Amino acid sequence: MAIRIAVGQFHELSQERLRFAAQIGATGIQMNNPTLPGDTRWEEADVRALVKEVEAAGLVFEAIENVPTHFYHKAMLGLEGRDEQIENYQQTIRAVARAGVPVLGYHFMPNSVWTTNRTAQTRGGALARQFDMSVVEAHADDLDTLRGFMPTTLGRASSMPLFGKDGPVITEEAMWSNYRYFIEAVLPVAEEEGLRLALHPDDPPVPMLGGVARLFYQPENFRRAYELAGQSPAWALDLCLGCCSEMPGGKAAVREMIDFFAPRGTIAYIHFRDVQGAVPNFTECFIGDGNYDPAEVIALLAKHRFDGFLLDDHVPKLDGDSDWNHRGRAHAIGYMQGLLRMADYCDLL
Template sequence: MTIRVAVGQFNELTDEKLRFAAQIGASGIQMNTPKLPGEHRWETTDLRALVEKTEAAGLKLEAIENVPVHFYHKAMLGLPGRDEQIENYCATVRAVGEAGIPILGYHFMPNSVWRTDHSAPGRGGAGNTRFDMAVVDAAQSIDELRAFLPTSLGHQSAMPLSEPGTVLIDEETMWGNYTYFMDAVLPVAEAAGVKLALHPDDPPVPMLGGVARLFYRPEGFKRAYEISQGSAAWGLDLCLGCCSEMPGGKDAVREMIEFFAPKNRIFYIHFRDVQGTVPNFIECFIGEGNFDPGEVMALLIQNGFDGFLLDDHVPQMDGDTPWNHRGRAHAIGYMQGLIRMAQYLKAA
């Protein structure tokens, strides 16, 4: 396959979303935490219905990203009941494969993605999300911390927090939980023909709410790669924005691409950027952030990446929809132009 663009980050497969994808020239779609029946796992029939509806529109369902956090939070935290959750997760992986979906994206952040501002002003007054660790550190209670959690990736009650200044779970314990989880899940994914795509921590900091994080710097991903023992089912949903948020910014982006792309371990990419790095950054339009998008596209092609690119977080433009059609159209068009130019220069 060749490098291409998909439309994604929605949880309901509407006719409007499919028309938008077709009209803007994408070849496929991705769904994030789709609204499907099942409180603990997903079934083949429901997943297959998504594939068939997508194909009827002349598109490909490239991947599903994320099950709800409460499907596997005990597995992430090493709590009683984790084996039952892992068994259900494996059943979901099998169902994904049986439905004909090649990739299941996942993260290992028990308390998910944090932001301290969702309407920080950006270029031309567009609204952006921001993260400022100083705001988190100033929180005085769990209730104040809870305001930074997302509401769309699973039940907030499954997202653990401890009182400010205390540790609920440390990094090495989290590594043990990750290894236990992958030892069980990777063989099932291999047998099902499903690739598991790991998303970086967002924001990439060592700990939030007393819960350690693992994938906040390139070294963590390299350790996970070793844990996978060469499994073809292990790889990355490489969020360029998360990598750009890391200390080093564009250097972290380059390191991740140059290490993992030649190994065919980047399954797909969130193409977005930020201004600044942790502990304080703001999301922005492509082309005004830490990295040069032309250089990154060239790096991807030079290093053999042949997966798909995806719109991800985008600024909220005036008059836009809640899903940000305008912002996504800008991001998708930018990516399409980059791909065409990079391919032209490679062939010249």
């Protein structure tokens, strides 16, 4: 199967989104944490209803990325009640697979993505997300401000762990133990159902935020996870190029991740975005303005015979754009389409 492009990163499926995908020339849909019934797990019938709606529009339902964090936060943190959450996650895996969705993306960040500035400026004054570790450090004991750096729903949730600079710490060793426990329980179910579990990198890729260690902030840690999974065919990556570009080394980290995992067939799909700078301070930008060369990345993926899909992700907000950034997404998708056409013309694909 050739490299293809999907439209995604939304919670609610609508005819407008489906028409946008068809009009922009995408072949598939991905949804991020879709709004579905269930406080602890999803059911096959509810997921299947989404799949049928996508297929009726002539599109492929490529993947679901993320369940609600409260579905498995105890598993991520090693808290009492994690076994019940893992059992429910196993049932969600079955529901997603049996409904006809081949990939379920997940992260292992209990307090999720952090952003210190949501209205930084990039090319032409377009608005973009920014992260600056010095801002986090300046507010190390101001938990209200720190919570504001998290996604709204998590920032308001008292169950999400967050500690000041002198508070308790959840260590990297503890998080590795929790990851092993989780993945050893869910991978066999995914294998049985023929579903791929696609791991998203940490964003921002730093060792710790708010007293909670992170695991997937450098290439060597992904290799460790790959080995922990016993090279299972169900273990895969949702390779966010933006997160990799945020890592120290920027372009070199992007290439290292592709060079190791693409030949092994473990990249399920790719968030095609980029940043300027790297941790501790970076700003998202338009494709082509960041740390790596997008054309070089496509050539590298073609060289390693990557056959997953590319996806729009975070995009700058252009003047007059919608809440979902239709204009920014149209630019990103068009850029990707041009890259793929040129690669095909040059017999790379």
